[in-house]
Amino acid sequence: MIRFPGGETRIATFFTLANVASLVASRSTTGESLSGSCFWARDMVILKNLRIEPIEAAVVDIARRDEHRWASGCTGADGVGNAQIEVS
Template identity: 35%
Template sequence: MIDKKHSIWIEAEQWAEGEWNIHDANTDVIVTPPDGSSWVASFITYNNIKTLTEKNQQTGECLHGKYFWGSDMILVDQCSRDRIEEVIDNLIIQGDFERIFSKCDVSNL
């Protein structure tokens, strides 16, 4: 498990009640390890890619849904806190955390 000294902020936890559908969502996540640095990534469910593509086909964004991109994107089956923590734990254990998350200055967010 993640060292209890790591702080994990999940944007979706700030949303109004009922706005967070863990099976069709995207949310930014900021991890702050004990050294005080901040690291950010965007967690996006597989279902949300489909939802966003369909929206973009209607709005004209991304060449009417012909492509999709996201910086620091991590695709997941669900955007629950448990799953996000599980993925972060795995990335730390595998040594991939700093390759996938981007170091950030939270004062700019």
């Protein structure tokens, strides 16, 4: 969960291109997602790697450019069990 000044909270799902390729490949054998011919995820953000530092940097950059409303979904939940990033 991403918490902004003023209390607004957002959610996003982070992937690498390798994650997406792996999911597409596995779905080609299971028959899901038109046998792997398509992939989508709600509130998807693709990064080069999924360490916390690049995730935090991406969130801050997206917020500074005021693009967070396009790159993430709204949530009213407390995000129990999810990582939280504070944007100041």
